[in-house]
Every structure is written in C-alpha cells, then in structure tokens.
Amino acid sequence: MLTITQALVDQIVAHARKDHPDEACGVVAGPAGSDRPERFIPMLNAAMSPTFYEFDSGDLLKLYREMDDRDEEPVVIYHSHTATEAYPSRTDISYANEPGAHYVLVSTADTDGAGEFQFRSFRIVEGAVTEEEVQVVEAY
Template sequence: MLTITQALYDEIVAHARADHPDEACGVVAGPAGTGRPERFIPMLNAARSPTFYEFDSTDLLKLYREMDDRDEEPVIVYHSHTATEAYPSRTDISYANEPDAHYVLVSTAECGNGEGPVSFRSFRIVDGEVTEEEVRVVTSYAA
C-alpha cells in the first residue's frame, strides 16, 4: 500500500493538470530505507508529448546524485496519462527500473488542465509484472 500525505497528492495532481495536454512526470523522494514519500520533485518531460514521457538524462543524473547526497531514494515515480486510463502502458512497464518504487499514474483525461475528477492509482512494477496497490491519503505521517 502507498501511504501519501494530502499535500503530496495535491502537488502531483496539480503538476499533472498544469502540464496537460502533455504528460507530466516526476519523483517523490524519501529517506533511504523508510518507504516514506516526502520531497516532491517535479521534472520536465523532455519528450514534451501527450502520449509519452521521458526524463531529461542530465536532470535525472543530477537528481540521483542529489538524492544520494541526501541519503534519499525514489519512493514514488509518477507521470500522467492525458487521454487514457491511469494504468501502465507497455512502454511504462519497460522503463520501470526501480523495483522498490511506487509507480503513480494520474489520468487527466476527464478534466484536462481544469478542475474536475482525476484518476490517481499506484502500482508496483517488478520484472515486467504490474500489481495495483491501495492508495491511502493521510493528513500527515504518524510518528
């Protein structure tokens, strides 16, 4: 199960809406070994595409060095689908290379970049196998 704060949930959804009609993408980092998403890191979709996302390789290298320096790891890797359901595509599955990460997909197909309903779903993707998991949104993480 993915447990995420309302604030992080809102930031991911806002990014997905803001980048529509292109796919949005980013990472939520957390302290290594905790599995707790804490630091929201929106990334630029280098593909600037409504059907595909790609992290800029220079930005991604910089992000991984920064996470390493801060003793963090990618807890959530997220992106949006602008015209289809929030479910990993074959391409998404082939690019999933963080076996411990939660892969969050937000569909803005119904709302575009305006207010309205979105679909927010989380998956584990390991060795090409996709497993959906429950998403629990909390006010804050209990101590």
C-alpha cells in the first residue's frame, strides 16, 4: 500500500495538469528504507510528448547523486497519461527498474483542469504489474 500526504497528491496532480497535453514525470524521494514519500521532485519530460515520457539522463544522474548524498531513495516514480487510463503501458513496464518504488500514474484524459482524474499506484517488478491501495493522509 502507498501511504502519501494530500499535499504530495496535490503537487503531483498539479504537475500533470500543468504539463498537459504532454506527459509529466517526476519522483518523490524519501528517507532510505522508510517507504515514506516526502520530497517532491518534478522532472522535465525530455521526450516532450503526449504519449511518452523520458527523464533527461543528466538530470536523472544529478537526482540520484543528490538522493544518495541525502540518504534518500525514490519512493514514488510518477508520470501522467494524457489520453488513456492511469495504467502502466508496455513501455512503462519495460522502463520500470526500481523494484522498491511505487509507480504512480495520473490520467489527465478528458479533463480541462477542473474535472475528475485518476490517481493510481502500482508495483512493477520484473515485468509483473500489481495495483496497490493508495491511502491519502494529512500528515505522517
């Protein structure tokens, strides 16, 4: 189960809506071994595409060095789908290389910035996708 604060959910959804019609992507880091998302890190979608996201390799290297220096790890890896449901695509599954992370997908399909959205979390390990419950809390 992913336990996440309402403030982080709001930041992820706002980023997805801001970058629409392109996919948004980013990371929420947390203390190593805690499984507690704390630090919101929006990233640039280097692909600048409505159907695909890609972290810039230089930005990603910098992020991992920074997380290492802060004794953090990627607790949540998120991105948006702009025209489909919030479910990992074959490409998403093939690029999922953090077995301990929660992969959050937000769908901005059929929204104008004020409508409903999907916010779902998955574990992706060796190509196997498992949806998990999301518990939204005010604080940890």
